[in-house]
Amino acid sequence: MTILQQQLFQQLRSKTLFSKAQNYALAYLDDVQQQRVFPSEQTLASLSVFDEALPNETMDPDTILDILHQVGSKATVAQNAGRYFGFVNGGALPITLAVSWLSSVWDQNAALYVMSPIAAKLEQVCETWLVQLLGLPQHCVAGFVSGTSTATFCGLAAARHKQLQKHNWNVNIQGLFGAPKLRLILGKQTHGTVVKAAALLGIGQQNIEWVDCDDQGRMHVDSLPELDESCIVVLQASNVNSGAFDDFSSICGKAKQGGAWVHIDGAFGLWAAASSRFSNLCKGIELADSWSVDAHKTLNTPYDCGVILCQDAEALTEALQQKGSYIQHSEQRDSSVYTPEMSRRARGVELWSALKYLGKTGIASLVEQLHDHAQYFAHKLRQHSFNVLNEVVFNQVIICCDTNNLTQITLKNIQASGECWCGGSVWFDRHVIRISVCSWHTTSVDIDRTIAVFVQARDHAISSVTQSDE
């Protein structure tokens, strides 16, 4: 046995490392509730302790945990608490954190059934449950990927494969050079990850036809171009700023007639389909061909948990095909046929635990809770004379002050407060502050406290603007 092995066996046997990590993690869960939502300048400066040369020798592993907790924990963003409203970042349900610890120890590779029967089983269960929960066609298959960026990439890969096949072109064999032209139909409010996925797939910006949107960011149905078998249409189940949903029934109807493929980017909004309160918004989603959705957003699982759903199993698995003499497929679910990666962690385990814990009614009430809190936010902000620019149909609120300048300074003050965090955006040429209520943690008390910060941030912004005018 090498000296290194002796050390490693000793660490595994004594388990003090794991208890220490557990103690630190449990302390973090308490501390993060009081911690600044975004670290102070001083904390950020302390990160320089990590700027050191690559170590020569092995070191005491306890010290590694010590540094990580003492410096690292404070330099986190308090996502597992109630006043983080940035991007569309969810919290993590306690059961999913616990399951993530246990399954980390399992250290499973979820690529093939023979690598992890439990991962394959739970992903198969998640597939069945998700299809049911979201009301998608029964024959849909699911791939478990890192997030919606990758899920959209997979959906568009399947679409590319299928649409070219309709033109007697096998993209796996013939490639893209000289292939029949594809047309990608996107709303002007499409998420940037869709354009990125398209570019990775050789569908360049010149192949995109941009469709005008209404003031909520929904694609104008009447502005759609003629759709045919060369078209891939991407719709949104929730715009990343306004939370608006496209008119799926009308657009899918037109797409079906022409033979176009429809992908829905449902990163956080597709979960609305779990609640009958949002049935109007989700009407027609089942008519699409593929869907991307993130469990790490609205469903509040830990990160790195996205899903591609596709009603055309053949198109998806052909697009993501991989061969190798050593690969051992089985009669069971081999998850890597639905994903671009081969080796990957068993992210389906956490997803399964969230679905199992919440159940249908729990998921519905989580989604409704996020929506109700977003509405409460908007109501309070209007009372304090902020301009609310969107219809709060889901969990997103976009607001602004009376001038762009004031909005930007107010946002800077909010971000510097450490009391809460939200980001900015540009909405139809106006600078805005965007609020995403995406964590189970947020209570109305958190919102009241956040509103007070907003008001103070704007007061300070007004006085700094007046001062600089004088």
Ligand SMILES: *Cc1c(COP(=O)(O)O)cnc(C)c1O
């Ligand atoms: C978050 C988001 C994405 C990207 O998802 P990732 O999980 O970060 O890759 C795409 N589209 C929308 C609408 C989003 O909100």
